Amino acid sequence: MEVKILSEKFDIKDAHLLKVAKKHGAYKTLDKLFSVDPSDVIEVVKNSGLRGRGGAGFPAGVKWSFLPKDLDKPVYLTVNSDESEPATFKDRYILVRDPHMLIEGIIICCYAIGCHDSYIYIRGEYTSQVKILQAAIDEAYEAGYLGETVAGRDFRLEVTVHRGAGAYVCGEETALLESIEGKKGQPRSKPPFPAVVGLYDSPTIINNVQSIASLPFILDKGADAYKAYGTEKSAGTHLFGISGHVEKPGMYELPLGLPLMEVLEKVAGGVWKGRALKGVIPGGSSTPVLTVEEAKTVTLDYESMAEHKTMFGSGGIVVLDETVDMVKLVENLIYFYHHESCGQCTPCREGLGWMLKIVKKLLAGEGTLADIDLLVELCDNIEMKTVCVLSAACTMPVRSYLNKFRSEFEAYAVDDASTE
Amino acid sequence: MAEMVKLFVNGQEVEVEAGKNLIDALAVIGIEIPHFCYHPALGADGNCRMCLVGIEDGRPPLVPACKTPALEGMKVQLDTDYIKKIQRDMLEFELINHPVDCPICDQAGECDLQDYYMTYSLGDSRMRVPQVTKGKKMDFGCGVVHDQERCVLCGRCVRFTRQITKTGELGIVNRTDAARVNIFPGRPLDNRYALNIVDICPVGAMTSKDFRFKQRAWFLKRDDGVCHGCSKGCNIYIDHHREKHKDDVIYRFRARKNLLVNGYFICDEGRLSYHQENEQRQTQTIVDGTAVSFEDGIKAILDRLERAKKPLMLVSPDSTLGQMWAVKRLATLYGAHLSGYSDAYLKPGSGDDYLINDDKAANRKGLDLLEIDTDKEILMAALDRCDLFINFNNDLFFTDINDDLKLLLNSADCVSVCSHDLPVHRSASIIVPTASYSEYGGVIVNEDGVLQRFRKAVCKNDNRPDIVEITRLLGGAITTWIRSWPGIRQSVPLLSDVQPEEIPAEGLKLADSEDSHVGT
Numbered sequence: 016m017e018v019k020i021l022s023e024k025f026d027i028k029d030a031h032l033l034k035v036a037k038k039h040g041a042y043k044t045l046d047k048l049f050s051v052d053p054s055d056v057i058e059v060v061k062n063s064g065l066r067g068r069g070g071a072g073f074p075a076g077v078k079w080s081f082l083p084k085d086l087d088k089p090v091y092l093t094v095n096s097d098e099s100e101p102a103t104f105k106d107r108y109i110l111v112r113d114p115h116m117l118i119e120g121i122i123i124c125c126y127a128i129g130c131h132d133s134y135i136y137i138r139g140e141y142t143s144q145v146k147i148l149q150a151a152i153d154e155a156y157e158a159g160y161l162g163e164t165v166a167g168r169d170f171r172l173e174v175t176v177h178r179g180a181g182a183y184v185c186g187e188e189t190a191l192l193e194s195i196e197g198k199k200g201q202p203r204s205k206p207p208f209p210a211v212v213g214l215y216d217s218p219t220i221i222n223n224v225q226s227i228a229s230l231p232f233i234l235d236k237g238a239d240a241y242k243a244y245g246t247e248k249s250a251g252t253h254l255f256g257i258s259g260h261v262e263k264p265g266m267y268e269l270p271l272g273l274p275l276m277e278v279l280e281k282v283a284g285g286v287w288k289g290r291a292l293k294g295v296i297p298g299g300s301s302t303p304v305l306t307v308e309e310a311k312t313v314t315l316d317y318e319s320m321a322e323h324k325t326m327f328g329s330g331g332i333v334v335l336d337e338t339v340d341m342v343k344l345v346e347n348l349i350y351f352y353h354h355e356s357c358g359q360c361t362p363c364r365e366g367l368g369w370m371l372k373i374v375k376k377l378l379a380g381e382g383t384l385a386d387i388d389l390l391v392e393l394c395d396n397i398e399m400k401t402v403c404v405l406s407a408a409c410t411m412p413v414r415s416y417l418n419k420f421r422s423e424f425e426a427y428a429v430d431d432a433s434t435e
Numbered sequence: 436m437a438e439m440v441k442l443f444v445n446g447q448e449v450e451v452e453a454g455k456n457l458i459d460a461l462a463v464i465g466i467e468i469p470h471f472c473y474h475p476a477l478g479a480d481g482n483c484r485m486c487l488v489g490i491e492d493g494r495p496p497l498v499p500a501c502k503t504p505a506l507e508g509m510k511v512q513l514d515t516d517y518i519k520k521i522q523r524d525m526l527e528f529e530l531i532n533h534p535v536d537c538p539i540c541d542q543a544g545e546c547d548l549q550d551y552y553m554t555y556s557l558g559d560s561r562m563r564v565p566q567v568t569k570g571k572k573m574d575f576g577c578g579v580v581h582d583q584e585r586c587v588l589c590g591r592c593v594r595f596t597r598q599i600t601k602t603g604e605l606g607i608v609n610r611t612d613a614a615r616v617n618i619f620p621g622r623p624l625d626n627r628y629a630l631n632i633v634d635i636c637p638v639g640a641m642t643s644k645d646f647r648f649k650q651r652a653w654f655l656k657r658d659d660g661v662c663h664g665c666s667k668g669c670n671i672y673i674d675h676h677r678e679k680h681k682d683d684v685i686y687r688f689r690a691r692k693n694l695l696v697n698g699y700f701i702c703d704e705g706r707l708s709y710h711q712e713n714e715q716r717q718t719q720t721i722v723d724g725t726a727v728s729f730e731d732g733i734k735a736i737l738d739r740l741e742r743a744k745k746p747l748m749l750v751s752p753d754s755t756l757g758q759m760w761a762v763k764r765l766a767t768l769y770g771a772h773l774s775g776y777s778d779a780y781l782k783p784g785s786g787d788d789y790l791i792n793d794d795k796a797a798n799r800k801g802l803d804l805l806e807i808d809t810d811k812e813i814l815m816a817a818l819d820r821c822d823l824f825i826n827f828n829n830d831l832f833f834t835d836i837n838d839d840l841k842l843l844l845n846s847a848d849c850v851s852v853c854s855h856d857l858p859v860h861r862s863a864s865i866i867v868p869t870a871s872y873s874e875y876g877g878v879i880v881n882e883d884g885v886l887q888r889f890r891k892a893v894c895k896n897d898n899r900p901d902i903v904e905i906t907r908l909l910g911g912a913i914t915t916w917i918r919s920w921p922g923i924r925q926s927v928p929l930l931s932d933v934q935p936e937e938i939p940a941e942g943l944k945l946a947d948s949e950d951s952h953v954g955t
Binding site: 182184199204353354355356357358359360361362364365366367368369372373375376386389396397399400401402 | 561
């Protein structure tokens with residue numbers, strides 16, 4: 016079931032070093048790249064059906080075409096390597112095992128959108144990964160793949176690595192831009208959108224590491240070759256990170272569209288220790304949980320996930336066995352989002368703190384049934400009234416646990432609901 | 436004339452200025468959209484979420500009004516159940532960690548949180564878990580006291596120190612509900628406009644040490660005024676109150692918006708100059724060292740005026756045009772030499788490039804317009820040979836005591852008509868009290884040539900007469916300050932068309948004045 020498109024070089028020793036990467040095909044698309052028009056590149060990417068791999072799944076080529084034409088401002092690319100979504104660990108593989116694939120993808124993207132200064136925003140906690148990445152970039156400069164004349168062409172490209180400082184919210188595209196500009200990583204109101212007003216007031220494309228790293232294959236083998244994998248609307252492959260209560264947790268590259276249960280059984284070895292399945296988080300902690308029944312019918316693509324009222328997300332699959340206390344899980348979730356809230360807007364800043372305290376009250380045996388209703392209502396009150404979707408990233412999954420595992424919450428409530 | 440567009444609010448068609456954000460556009464036609472973080476001088480931040488409105492068929496359907504420009508055909512939804520619930524919910528989130536400080540909070544009665552709660556919520560508290568506790572009574576410097584628990588983190592104060600004073604003393608630190616407004620350690624507020632922060636804070640998180648616990652807002656009577664601290668003429672609110680069996684006293688000045696003069700703010704010195712209206716007032720009438728009745732004092736001056744052969748009158752650069760004119764007419768009546776010498780009111784280097792001028796006189800331009808001589812040598816010569824010197828409230832020693840002048844004053848027969856008990860007046864043989872600027876009405880002209888009319892605000896119990904009234908009592912022909920104006924119009928070409936009743940609220944730019952340096 017596994018494929019080796021993005022992960023082609025992952026198991027090759029020292030593939031992060033240029034000399035090894037080159038032996039296995041790194042930067043081979045550049046001749047082809049510079050022989051076509053930038054607009055042709057955008058067309059290929061559009062045709063490939065590549066969707067943003069950060070979690071939102073927005074078609075990459077379409078995003079690029081939002082850039083205004085004929086502006087007197089520079090175009091920027093920022094690569095989102097913040098990777099802070101709980102249960103997500105795919106991008107670090109690219110950074111560590113095949114950074115030159117990412118750099119090649121940056122060259123392709125920047126040529127297509129007319130960008131000469133790009134940034135990689137890497138989460139501050141990736142202290143060892145950033146060293147490998149920067150070393151690869153330095154090698155690329157040395158070899159002339161970056162700098163004043165990329166691969167000897169009349170095309171300048173600078174790649175700057177900007178380290179974050181430990182904030183999940185800086186994975187939000189506009190907060191990321193604020194952070195690069197040296198300000199607090201607080202999201203901006205949209206509109207205006209980054210494609211028009213982005214980094215330093217200029218048109219900016221923000222794409223996830225994996226999205227950019229997918230570009231060399233697409234350019235090399237063509238849009239149809241990419242579409243050969245996956246489904247009609249969810250083309251290509253994804254680096255799925257399977258964790259939790261499975262026999263073989265790990266990172267597995269798979270085409271989109273496979274049935275979830277089949278993947279869990281055949282690739283990850285099934286639920287561990289012979290236990291029963293209780294639920295599955297499909298794509299990172301921000302996605303609503305799937306019950307066992309729902310898990311049986313869902314396939315790993317954007318459409319099926321949407322039909323099941325959850326999201327494909329970042330492909331971070333977490334398997335939950337029968338011993339999981341869903342109330343403690345929700346406490347953990349709310350703790351995270353509350354901790355990571357930037358604090359800018361009222362509902363998220365005050366509301367998530369309130370929700371956390373209510374859940375703790377429940378767990379302490381002092382909560383009531385009315386408290387559970389209040390939690391559900393707060394999810395509705397907070398969601399979509401905020402500047403960014405961090406709050407929704409908390410409330411959407413929490414609501415799903417409250418709805419689908421309500422009895423576990425009620426078990427914590429004190430019997431007498433009339434005390435309030 | 437601004438371009439207007441037609442849009443719909445709650446189904447009703449209205450006409451508003453195109454491109455203005457919805458809060459401002461609808462406020463003009465009397466529709467309130469509640470908000471905390473938006474301020475016209477500081478721009479929109481979009482973090483309080485209180486101004487969320489629905490846009491029918493809009494993408495997105497829910498927008499913050501502060502960041503949404505008014506467009507033709509827009510369908511704004513303000514009173515749907517959905518929007519009303521959002522307003523209640525946002526208020527609930529603001530209130531869950533808000534301390535119930537109202538009984539001891541200065542802001543009570545003029546608090547946006549209270550007002551919006553009463554209008555848009557009235558919900559019971561559902562907070563059954565411990566509140567977030569934060570710092571209280573924090574001294575931020577410049578007389579500003581911060582209470583972090585009351586703060587709604589709208590960020591207005593931070594934006595003020597960054598955009599207006601450009602001093603950047605304040606910031607919001609920490610993420611999530613650990614977010615706090617704070618100063619850098621050991622670096623408090625340090626600028627001449629810091630107390631504006633108290634004005635702009637929508638709640639009681641920023642209070643003024645000067646005003647703290649002094650009076651409840653609902654007891655204060657608010658009148659429009661013009662600050663007389665310098666020649667900028669910033670617009671103010673005079674908040675005053677007469678407690679039972681006491682006198683009408685001013686409790687504070689606040690900034691009043693005037694886009695032609697000071698914008699939205701005033702300086703701290705001007706703000707605190709209300710103290711000078713209350714303190715060191717001349718209340719008694721003194722003749723040759725003895726306290727007498729006001730009428731006896733006037734009689735004594737009349738007596739001297741009748742006998743004087745070479746009287747000299749000095750007018751104050753703080754007086755209104757009407758008062759200056761009345762004194763000018765009085766001087767003509769008695770054949771007195773008239774001076775407006777007021778170099779003492781100039782403090783070079785004390786001003787800045789924003790709202791504070793070097794010239795501390797409120798109406799020096801009035802002296803120019805009425806062609807009243809201000810030369811020092813001429814005054815000294817006149818003082819030397821005069822046999823009666825009447826000073827109409829001019830503080831010759833405002834910046835410092837001039838020894839030459841003092842010598843001349845000591846040897847002359849001085850009469851002081853003054854509002855304040857100041858060194859320059861103490862050597863006078865007759866001292867008669869008069870009203871200060873908060874106690875009379877009139878017209879003054881600021882340094883940029885903006886004519887402003889202000890009205891009487893404070894009514895002292897002893898209701899001392901203003902300068903115009905005193906000239907009348909001394910035989911002058913002008914009975915009220917309005918009666919000065921036909922004469923003023925006739926003799927000052929630049930003012931020939933000015934009708935005081937028709938001066939607009941923001942003032943009137945005089946034709947020959949350069950583009951005024953407006954504080955924004």
